[in-house]
Amino acid sequence: MTDREFWMGPDFPRQPQEVLERLKTYGACVAADAMKGFNAMNGSIQPVAPGRCVCGCAVTVRLRPGDNLLLHKAIEAARPGDILVLDTNSSYRNAVIGGIMCGAAFGKGIGGLVVDGAVRDVEELRSHGWPVFAAAVVPCAVDSEGPGQLNHPISCGGVPVHPGDIILADDNGVTVIPPAWVDWVLEGCEKRRQSEARRTAEIGQGQLTSAAVRAKLDKLGL
Numbered sequence: 239m240t241d242r243e244f245w246m247g248p249d250f251p252r253q254p255q256e257v258l259e260r261l262k263t264y265g266a267c268v269a270a271d272a273m274k275g276f277n278a279m280n281g282s283i284q285p286v287a288p289g290r291c292v293c294g295c296a297v298t299v300r301l302r303p304g305d306n307l308l309l310h311k312a313i314e315a316a317r318p319g320d321i322l323v324l325d326t327n328s329s330y331r332n333a334v335i336g337g338i339m340c341g342a343a344f345g346k347g348i349g350g351l352v353v354d355g356a357v358r359d360v361e362e363l364r365s366h367g368w369p370v371f372a373a374a375v376v377p378c379a380v381d382s383e384g385p386g387q388l389n390h391p392i393s394c395g396g397v398p399v400h401p402g403d404i405i406l407a408d409d410n411g412v413t414v415i416p417p418a419w420v421d422w423v424l425e426g427c428e429k430r431r432q433s434e435a436r437r438t439a440e441i442g443q444g445q446l447t448s449a450a451v452r453a454k455l456d457k458l459g460l
Contacts, residue, residue, distance in 0.1 A: 244308075245300075247389030250402035252295045252317070257420060258404065262293040264427040266410045268434075272426030273419070279395025279412040282373040283352060286360055290369040291408035294321040294349035298394075298401050300387040301355070303329035306339075308386030313339070315388065318347030321405040325392035326355030330374040333358035344368050352405060352412055354394040371407050 261269065270278040297320045299312045312322055322343065326334055335343075335351065337359035343351065344366070356374035357363070363370050373395070389401040397414050399405075404415040415423050437448060447455070 243385030245387040245390045246311075247298075247387070247401055249315075250295070250389065251417075252319075252402070253404055253417065253420065255319075257424075258293045258295075258319075260424065261404065261406050261415065261420075261427070262291055264406075264431065265291060266406055266408045266413045268427050268430050269406050269413045269415065269423060270411075271430045272423045273413070273415070277397050277414040277416075279352075279397050279414070281411065283354065283371050283395040283412050284373070285407075285409055286357060286370040286372055286375070287364045287367050288409050290350075290367065291406075292321065292350035292369045293404065293406045294319045296321050296323045296399050296401060296403045296405050296414070298323050298325070298387075298389055298392045298399055300325045300390060300392045301327065301329075301334060302383075302385055303327045304332045305381045305383055305386065306334040307382045307384040308388050309334055309339070310382065312388055313343045313346065313348070316343070316346070316348050319349045321350045321352060321407070322348060323392065323394050323399050323405060324351070324353045324355055325394050325399075326353070328354070330356050331376060332356060332378045332380040333376050334380055335370075336379070337362035340366075340368050340370065350405065350407060352394060352407060369407070371412055 297316045333356045350369040353372040356376040357372045
């Protein structure tokens with residue numbers, strides 16, 4: 239359904255659970271390295287309750303500043319394990335979600351919430367350990383009048399997010415993996431993990447600087 243005020247996009251295919259679990263074992267840093275720095279959200283998006291790592295498919299929501307009507311619909315539409323990803327049009331003065339709505343969302347089994355905007359009731363969010371990542375915390379609530387968009391491409395944390403993109407988030411930040419990139423990213427993650435293991439072993443053997451970096455320093459006479 240589309241008109242001037244509302245867009246309700248179609249549902250999308252989910253990734254196999256084994257793919258999501260495998261990506262989760264690598265974490266946001268390794269995934270970001272595998273993507274050469276692309277598709278990592280900027281540092282404004284921070285965990286509200288640290289200590290959680292989540293990986294799931296994005297249900298995207300674009301909201302009018304100071305409004306959260308379509309977020310209610312997104313909670314209804316999302317499947318267990320999905321990650322709700324919110325574009326608030328750079329609105330940081332009003333919290334689009336708090337304890338009550340998070341209780342509904344996580345009670346249904348959503349995998350996480352990423353908000354380029356504000357949240358509130360952080361004591362409650364932290365007490366439950368809910369995996370919420372947000373740009374701001376404020377006390378003010380919002381309207382629920384619309385308009386808005388559901389499952390339409392958005393921007394969140396400076397990165398484009400499409401419905402069905404894979405969201406991998408932990409204390410280090412949030413990465414976005416397009417489905418077409420999955421095999422490439424998994425291969426890159428494994429290479430990165432092996433490289434880090436080798437480097438860690440070298441440091442343990444007393445080689446504090448990698449051979450590649452040492453060669454660059456030597457070339458410069460440093």
